[in-house]
Amino acid sequence: MRVYKKLLPFFAISAIIAGLSGCSQRINALNETAKLAFLGSEDVVLPPEQISANPYASIYVKIEDTPQAFVVLAFAEPKTSLSAVKKVPEALELKWLSADKGMLVTVNGRLVKTHNLLTGNLSAVESDDPDPLLLGLHLSNTPKFWTRTLDWQPGYHYGYKAKSEFKLIAEENILINGFPTQALHFSEYVSVDTLNIQYQNDFWLDPQNGNVLKSRQKIAPNQPFVDITLLKPFAT
Numbered sequence: 201m202r203v204y205k206k207l208l209p210f211f212a213i214s215a216i217i218a219g220l221s222g223c224s225q226r227i228n229a230l231n232e233t234a235k236l237a238f239l240g241s242e243d244v245v246l247p248p249e250q251i252s253a254n255p256y257a258s259i260y261v262k263i264e265d266t267p268q269a270f271v272v273l274a275f276a277e278p279k280t281s282l283s284a285v286k287k288v289p290e291a292l293e294l295k296w297l298s299a300d301k302g303m304l305v306t307v308n309g310r311l312v313k314t315h316n317l318l319t320g321n322l323s324a325v326e327s328d329d330p331d332p333l334l335l336g337l338h339l340s341n342t343p344k345f346w347t348r349t350l351d352w353q354p355g356y357h358y359g360y361k362a363k364s365e366f367k368l369i370a371e372e373n374i375l376i377n378g379f380p381t382q383a384l385h386f387s388e389y390v391s392v393d394t395l396n397i398q399y400q401n402d403f404w405l406d407p408q409n410g411n412v413l414k415s416r417q418k419i420a421p422n423q424p425f426v427d428i429t430l431l432k433p434f435a436t
Contacts, residue, residue: 235288243268247417258435259296263317264424271296271304276434277309291334294434304426308334308405309412311426314419321349323358332366333403333415336410337386350392352420360421365389374404374414377431383413390418397421 244260251258257273274297278290293312297306305313310333314321335342344366351358362364369385370422383404391398401417414429 225282246270247327251431254360254432256432257294258431260427261296262427263419264426270431273434283385290435301416304428306428307331308410308414309418309428309430310334311415311417313426317419320352320354320420320423322423323353325350333410336408337366337368337403337406337408338384341374350420353422357420360392360394362421363391363393369402371407372404376413376429381413382407388417390421392421395421406423 201317219423226436246266253435254272259269259271261271262268274374274420276292277293277295280295291307294306296306301316303313303315304311305315308331308404310331311322311323312344313323325348327346329343329346331348332342332344332346334376337344346364348362350362351360358389366386366388369387372383372385373380374383375381384407386403386405388403389398390401402415403417404414405411407412411433412430413428416425416427418425
């Protein structure tokens with residue numbers, strides 16, 4: 201789908217400057233980081249030492265047949281909990297912002313919102329129950345079923361119910377920043393019955409803490425898949 205070609209090459213670092221204030225040293229650091237952004241038709245693959253030296257949390261992003269891009273974190277903001285009664289773990293919305301103001305928003309690896317993507321955007325994910333990814337799919341007592349509603353555009357797609365079932369596939373070794381990394385591979389089987397649409401998301405989790413290391417998930421039921429690989433996690 202070449203319509204996405206214009207977006208991903210611009211997933212870059214320079215947009216972090218928006219919303220930041222401070223000394224010239226910080227701006228110089230951002231300018232240096234911006235040099236890590238690449239434009240072109242080839243996948244971006246940076247040396248592990250270069251990623252480690254970069255002070256910002258970072259990911260690789262690839263939307264279907266677009267080139268893989270290197271993206272850094274622009275903002276990390278607290279996500280409002282469902283309620284004190286449900287004892288939802290504290291979560292952060294991580295906002296990965298592009299130079300042309302496209303944005304991916306994730307919560308523990310789950311894509312929960314997008315802005316300014318060329319073919320459409322995920323507007324909201326709402327549920328009365330916490331995402332099993334947030335609770336920790338690696339734990340035996342975490343529910344393996346989840347229901348939420350999805351809003352997306354273009355078109356007036358609001359309040360569509362999506363039902364998920366999570367299944368452990370295998371313990372696998374995946375490459376993260378050039379290094380073999382042990383991970384638990386979970387598949388999420390999603391059904392949007394009113395549209396007769398079914399699809400599969402995949403998540404690779406850290407076996408120790410359940411954090412998502414890598415994922416392949418749909419932006420919305422009729423939108424493309426996006427692959428996200430965590431290179432350097434956000435440190436609170």
